[in-house]
Amino acid sequence: MEFGWNDEQRGFRERVRSFIDEHWTSAARRRSELEPWQRAREYQKRLAEAGWLTMAWPQEYGGAGASYFEQLIFAEESSYASAPTGGQGADRVGPTLIIHGTEEQRREHLPKIARAEVDxxxxxxxxxxxxxxxxxxxxxxxxxxxxxxxxxxxxxxxxxxxxxxxxxxxxxxxxxxxxxxxxxxxxxxxxxxxxxxxxxxxxxxxxxxxxxxxxxxxxxxxxxxxxRGWYVSTTTLDFERSGIHRIAAALRPFRRLLAHAQRPDGAGEGRRIADDPTHRRALADTATEIEVGRLLGYRVTWMQARRLVPNMESSMSKMFGSETQQRLARRGVNMLGLYGNLRPGEERAPLGGEFCNYYMSSVSLTIAAGTSEIQRNIIASRGLGLPRG
Ligand SMILES: Cc1cc2nc3c(=O)[nH]c(=O)nc-3n(C[C@H](O)[C@H](O)[C@H](O)COP(=O)(O)OP(=O)(O)OC[C@H]3O[C@@H](n4cnc5c(N)ncnc54)[C@H](O)[C@@H]3O)c2cc1C
Missing domain, CATH: 2.40.110.10 (Butyryl-CoA Dehydrogenase, subunit A, domain 2)
Structure with missing residues (x-):
């Protein structure tokens, strides 16, 4: 297996990064008066103009016919920057209609989704x-x-x-x-x-x-x-559970936490983390888990690119990605001590209070899109052939 990226893919990643920086990260600073959902909608319009909102759709329905790996690179960079991607329309309803919809439904809905006109x-x-x-x-x-x-x-x-x-x-x-x-x-x-x-x-x-x-x-x-709607909805759920975004979203807070512990002044909070063997091990475990999660995500994409249907593999990636995020959030607030419980905007909140929010919002990650228990049931029964419990 080739683990590297070719020049074209590396170039594409660079283009995605600068696009996100210009239209999301910097634009968010310029348009701070907008509600988060309004900012997301504006950004999705920019994505649609660039042809990236529905990049892997067939061209006749407003897609760019991009490869699965280009889509993966796009999703990875977007999640790393906490930038929106397609949402329910472009990532769930559209792909479901491409497989199960009538031609009339595709013609009516797909172009509007591809142009980011509807939520x-x-x-x-x-x-x-x-x-x-x-x-x-x-x-x-x-x-x-x-x-x-x-x-x-x-x-x-x-x-x-x-x-x-x-x-x-x-x-x-x-x-x-x-x-x-x-x-x-x-x-x-x-x-x-x-x-x-x-x-x-x-x-x-x-x-x-x-x-x-x-x-x-x-x-x-x-x-x-x-x-027969149940059987259509399982297609939608497969789209919802697959994806590199969960593990990619863990990388940025991890790097921020690591940089905090590595601070060259060697003083204060960061030093306390770096010197504590429990925290050192927790950081090493997280680095390892992120790599494992990334490979599980790449495997799903690799299967899709070969027209295989990832089912157990999507559940593995979903479960491991969301549990890695939860462990990281918990480890982060533990390392940051009592101050780690301060929220964004509070004067003494370490890392801008990011980990307090991350900890609270990460609780829902192992529930949304099917709980971890359900993913384990799928892996056990459909993947490992065990009888249903
Ligand atoms: C952030 C977030 C966003 C969401 N967005 C949407 C949305 O937009 N639209 C939507 O329709 N839903 C949405 N949901 C709902 C989500 O799909 C459900 O919460 C989820 O499927 C679990 O259902 P439940 O909350 O009823 O828990 P329950 O099904 O009541 O489960 C309770 C507990 O029992 C366990 N359990 C249940 N059955 C089994 C079993 N057979 N074996 C082992 N353990 C079991 C579960 O794992 C869980 O721990 C969202 C949830 C979250 C957290």
Missing amino acids: WCQGYSEPGSGSDLASLQTRAVRDGDDFVINGQKIWTSGAQHADWIHVLTRTDPAAPKHRGISYFMVPMSTPGISLRPIVQLHGAAGFNETFFEDVRVPARNMIGEEN
């Missing part, structure tokens, strides 16, 4: 159905050329800014649970949809409860066949 959110989880998603209860009932949806979703990230939702519903309550689900695309402006924000530990309100009350959606907005 999507995901209506899967319900108060009683998270890990056991196939038990979902939101009902869709046929009425002429439409379906009428009633029920509730939860943890709908970014629904307050979204134009569309992709939503799983039960269309045949008598069928075995996986076989009575249908998958719809619904404009968020449809009468009958309402939201209630959920405020998180660190104060942001990124999630929502989403209520559907007699929401009418045309039957042509169904993705895939009626009652």
